[in-house]
Amino acid sequence: MSAPNILLIVSDDHGYADRGVQGIHADVRTPALDRLAAEGVSCTDAYVTAPICSPSRAAIISGQYQQRWGGQWFDSAAFPPDDVPTLAEILRDQGYRTGYFGKVHYGGETVGDRACPPHHGFEETLYGLAGQSFGRLNYLHHSEDAVSSYGQPAAHHMAVQPLLSGDEPVEHEGFLTAEFGRRAAEFISREDERPYFCMLAFNAVHNFCWQLPESELAARGLPAFRDWTPDVNDSFAEWYDDVIVPNLPHGREYYLAQLELMDAEIGRLLDLVDDNTIVVYTTDNGGSTCNFGDNTPLRGTKYTVWDGGIRVPMLWRWPGHLPAGRRTDALVSTLDLVPTLAAAAGATVEATDGLDILPALSGETDAAHDTLHWDCEFQWAVRSGPWKLSWVADTPDTQHLKTYEHAPMGNGWSLTNLTNDLGEQQNHVTTEPTLATRLQTLHTTWRTKVGLPPLTVTM
Numbered sequence: 001m002s003a004p005n006i007l008l009i010v011s012d013d014h015g016y017a018d019r020g021v022q023g024i025h026a027d028v029r030t031p032a033l034d035r036l037a038a039e040g041v042s043c044t045d046a047y048v049t050a051p052i053c054s055p056s057r058a059a060i061i062s063g064q065y066q067q068r069w070g071g072q073w074f075d076s077a078a079f080p081p082d083d084v085p086t087l088a089e090i091l092r093d094q095g096y097r098t099g100y101f102g103k104v105h106y107g108g109e110t111v112g113d114r115a116c117p118p119h120h121g122f123e124e125t126l127y128g129l130a131g132q133s134f135g136r137l138n139y140l141h142h143s144e145d146a147v148s149s150y151g152q153p154a155a156h157h158m159a160v161q162p163l164l165s166g167d168e169p170v171e172h173e174g175f176l177t178a179e180f181g182r183r184a185a186e187f188i189s190r191e192d193e194r195p196y197f198c199m200l201a202f203n204a205v206h207n208f209c210w211q212l213p214e215s216e217l218a219a220r221g222l223p224a225f226r227d228w229t230p231d232v233n234d235s236f237a238e239w240y241d242d243v244i245v246p247n248l249p250h251g252r253e254y255y256l257a258q259l260e261l262m263d264a265e266i267g268r269l270l271d272l273v274d275d276n277t278i279v280v281y282t283t284d285n286g287g288s289t290c291n292f293g294d295n296t297p298l299r300g301t302k303y304t305v306w307d308g309g310i311r312v313p314m315l316w317r318w319p320g321h322l323p324a325g326r327r328t329d330a331l332v333s334t335l336d337l338v339p340t341l342a343a344a345a346g347a348t349v350e351a352t353d354g355l356d357i358l359p360a361l362s363g364e365t366d367a368a369h370d371t372l373h374w375d376c377e378f379q380w381a382v383r384s385g386p387w388k389l390s391w392v393a394d395t396p397d398t399q400h401l402k403t404y405e406h407a408p409m410g411n412g413w414s415l416t417n418l419t420n421d422l423g424e425q426q427n428h429v430t431t432e433p434t435l436a437t438r439l440q441t442l443h444t445t446w447r448t449k450v451g452l453p454p455l456t457v458t459m
Contacts, residue, residue: 003094003095004318005196006091006196008197008198008280009200009201009269009279010057010102011202011281011283011284012103012201012202012203013284013293013302014205014283014313015287015289016294016295016296016308018030018259019033021038021042025294032266032270033313036266036315037315039319040279040316041328042313042315043316043327043328045328046311046314047331047332049065049066049310049334050310051285052077052302054071054107054131054135055073055076055077056334057105057284058071058080061080061088061106061338063338063353064351064352064353065353066078067450067452069084071107072375072377073377073378076377079109079113082114086121087342088117088120088122088197088199090121090345095195096194096196097123097196098122098124098196098199099184099196099197100117100125101125101180101198101199101200102127102128102203103137103206104117104128111129116129116164125165126163126170126179126183128159128203129164130159132156133158133159134159136203138211139175139176139177140173140175141173142160142161142162142172142176143162143173146173147162154227154228154229157228158208158227174213175261177258178261178265180200180202181200181268188272188273202265204259204261205258206291207243209255210248210254211227216257220253222250223250225248237404245289245291245292255292277318279315280317282315285302286300286312287302288301288302288405289301289406290302290407297422299424300410302405303407304401310381322361328366330367330369331368331370331372331383332357333354336354336356337354340356340361373442375447378392378398379391379393379409382442382443383418384438384439384442386417386419387418389429389436389443390413390414391414392409392410392412393411394411394412413459415427415432415435415436429459437459440459444458
């Protein structure tokens with residue numbers, strides 16, 4: 001059989017509970033993602049490498065822990081070094097044509113540097129540099145006219161700068177989710193004898209979800225909501241508090257509308273691809289509860305090392321190779337995307353922190369990783385088997401996130417058994433001191449391996 005096509009879909013801040021197949025919320029409608037689950041494999045214990053986007057995305061594209069080049073939080077996040085091959089470069093060298101459509105946010109990117117998709121293996125691109133605009137892309141406006149109309153600093157905060165194709169600016173006024181889906185569909189449908197790798201990185205369902213087409217607002221009976229304008233509103237920080245939980249009217253409805261519209265684009269792509277196509281869906285970090293996402297039954301939100309910040313939906317479909325409707329609780333990570341997709345394409349990856357998880361997905365084995373690690377400097381966690389040890393410092397960072405992003409962080413040591421305490425409510429640090437010490441030692445050893453300094457706080 002010829003090499004499989006590959007469609008990798010990465011969404012933004014999608015809540016763990018917010019898929020119809022989960023059966024948690026009756027108002028969540030995701031028929032395409034539910035179809036993907038029915039026709040493929042659902043990973044219940046899938047994790048990202050960071051509870052925020054930039055460092056997490058660096059690991060997705062490289063298959064390596066981003067801490068190896070110092071990426072722990074927004075201020076240290078960076079694209080992998082030049083000597084680390086990206087997934088696109090690996091597949092390009094294997095004879096694939098490569099396309100990237102969507103949000104880019106690995107750190108403080110500038111046009112033309114390696115973090116931009118055309119400079120790390122993608123031959124066809126339409127993308128926005130979210131690192132130039134508070135980590136977001138506007139859902140509706142990307143043009144010089146929009147920049148002029150919004151004025152500064154609102155144009156920067158509301159992320160209305162033109163998109164890019166290659167290194168050239170591209171203006172687009174219209175719903176960005178639909179445009180990214182359309183461009184991905186065009187790329188997939190193009191006549192070419194080479195297999196394709198298409199990476200589709202939606203900016204949905206990141207805030208600000210009220211940025212919907214007028215027709216959608218009308219059809220859903222939702223009022224329009226105005227973006228921040230400094231001559232009308234208070235300071236951005238004061239305005240921001242009014243557009244997150246619990247203050248934004250219709251906030252959950254806006255979020256669900258964005259989710260439904262993204263799901264519709266995914267559905268169109270599922271209808272388009274053939275059976276010799278691997279389709280993978282995941283998101284960049286845990287759901288953002290301040291943006292009305294829900295992570296039930298997990299504790300926590302984006303920004304935290306509770307499972308709500310780092311455990312994510314992950315779905316794989318490859319007809320004839322992976323069973324339909326299978327669920328696996330194997331411990332897997334977005335680190336595994338690179339080695340798994342490379343292996344499926346017939347390539348080998350020498351330096352990776354991930355695993356080829358095709359055996360775990362197919363049911364050939366029930367196991368994948370023994371241990372996974374997270375480290376944001378002021379908070380860290382390690383999971384080994386069912387046990388998870390975490391530590392959170394009481395610092396200005398954690399206090400800021402608690403107040404500004406409505407993200408309670410916790411404080412101090414926590415040891416939980418995720419098999420019988422998925423919500424991380426029972427702390428076993430004092431009752432299982434030997435186990436806690438063993439996990440701390442695992443994390444200490446891992447920090448040395450990836451080049452981080454020794455822990456400053458130990459039990």
